[in-house]
Amino acid sequence: MRHVVVLGSGAAGLAAALGAARAGAEVTLAYPGEGIDASPGSTQLAQGGIAAALGPGDSPEAHALDTVAAGAGLVDKRAAEHLARRGAGEVEALLAAGFPADPGLSLEAAHRVARIVHAGGDRTGAALHRFLAGRVLEEPRIRHAPGTRLRSLVLRDGTVAGLDTADGTRLTGDAVVLATGGYCGVYPRSTGAPGAIGTGIVAAARAGALLADMEFVQFHPTVLEGTGHLISEAVRGAGAHLVDGEGRRFLFDTDPRGELAPRDVVSAGVCRALDAGPVWLDARHVPDLPGAFPGITARLAEAGIDWTRQLVPVAPAAHYSMGGVVTDLSGRTTLPGLYAVGEVARTGVRGANRLASNSLLEALVFGAAAGEASASAGEWVAPAVSGEFLDVALPGPGPDGDARDAIAAGLGVERTGEGIVRTLAALDGPGGDAASIGRLMAAAAQSRTESRGAHRRLDHPDTDPAQARPILLRATEGVTTC
Ligand SMILES: Cc1cc2nc3c(=O)[nH]c(=O)nc-3n(C[C@H](O)[C@H](O)[C@H](O)COP(=O)(O)OP(=O)(O)OC[C@H]3O[C@@H](n4cnc5c(N)ncnc54)[C@H](O)[C@@H]3O)c2cc1C
Incomplete structure (x- = not known):
């Protein structure tokens, strides 16, 4: 067996x-x-x-x-x-x-x-x-x-x-x-x-x-500011608005779908609005919030927010890799x-x-x-792959260094080649898993000189049909031999 x-x-x-x-x-x-x-x-x-x-x-x-x-x-x-x-x-x-x-x-x-x-x-x-x-x-x-x-x-x-x-x-x-x-x-x-x-x-x-595909991370646009508590898209689907400090629904400035635009579009819009001040989710007019969203209502109540009467401060956060x-x-x-x-x-x-x-x-x-x-023995046939191959040196195993801030700085919803290079440089020192993941993400992100899917390259705003292929990564240094 x-x-x-x-x-x-x-x-x-x-x-x-x-x-x-x-x-x-x-x-x-x-x-x-x-x-x-x-x-x-x-x-x-x-x-x-x-x-x-x-x-x-x-x-x-x-x-x-x-x-x-x-x-x-x-x-x-x-x-x-x-x-x-x-x-x-x-x-x-x-x-x-x-x-x-x-x-x-x-x-x-x-x-x-x-x-x-x-x-x-x-x-x-x-x-x-x-x-x-x-x-x-x-x-x-x-x-x-x-x-x-x-x-x-x-x-x-x-x-x-x-x-x-x-x-x-x-x-x-x-x-x-x-x-x-x-x-x-x-x-x-x-x-x-x-x-x-x-x-x-x-x-x-x-x-x-x-x-x-290590360069791709999906950011969720409506996460309770300062926490990881997600406020589901279904809330915007039910009619909630995203507004700036003056109560203006700013997302319509860039996309006619407003709050119902795809996740990456809304995240980029919220990021830009945050440069000027806080962004709020206004769900006060949505009927029966506690009945339709019991989990979110309870989480917000723990944070001292009654969203049937109050605005909710939100910002994008990493959601899915x-x-x-x-x-x-x-x-x-x-x-x-x-x-x-x-x-x-x-x-x-x-x-x-x-x-x-x-x-x-x-x-x-x-x-x-x-x-x-x-559960069954048999010849191992590896998956067939094609794409661009990159070799990445991983730092040795060890305690997690302070990689997180460097990753957030260079590998967010909006990125630039210069920012990615700075992240790579900052990740040269620390060992551990987070730094290794950061190096893999940054290497692939540096190689993809276009905007595609979940994030934008500000220095390469267009999608390049020639880059419609996966970036495949192999670890070099730091590889285990048993
Ligand atoms: C807030 C939120 C909302 C989401 N909503 C949806 C949704 O509505 N629909 C949907 O389809 N997807 C949703 N997703 C995505 C989905 O939940 C996840 O992609 C999916 O649950 C992943 O399942 P998994 O079993 O791969 O990993 P996980 O559920 O993350 O489980 C990983 C397991 O590995 C263990 N583990 C981790 N590290 C180690 C280690 N070093 N050694 C040993 N064990 C380890 C963990 O303890 C855990 O048991 C959501 C994600 C989030 C964060």
């Missing part, structure tokens, strides 16, 4: 563990806290929902087309079709198994029809996590390894055969599934879990795995024995800007597929 080690207990890790166990493997599910619930990730924070082509007038083909359009020329069409097709089946199975979804499907920006399944109003991620964790706890083939924090991957004859933990223990298996989440936590302000600093991506790169470890449709990486799923992976479905509400779906679809694939 094959033994599969799954690292991370967000939606992707739980789906992978279930997939591997059902395919007959013996599974060790490892996570950093004392229990699944005590291992925070972005899954539990997700508000909006899970996209799936289930409604009348919808189809997996239409969902795939929307995914491709959002990704600004860098989505792998085959991966988007796979996500949409298998995703509809996964979500149908979830509903049939009793997932407590709210009635009806919602419409979200950049989706052509209503296709968002949600639960608990704005608490879909927490509901999904609870549901999957319950199923994992009932599965006798899944053993638990709490208190596991990844340090490095273990290679035997060029194949990943386990992982070493931060406290000096080793977990071994026939395959390892990385599900450690993304890297938005390398920014000083992020909506994600604080530990999401790309540790899994750095470990995979050090072991020799190929990465891609598009780049990661390159995989195929089964989560196989370029490194034999290593699978990657969820936000840690780069499957090809996000391109330069992921479609909102596709990420929980991606975790379910690719998690289950990687679990199933890891």
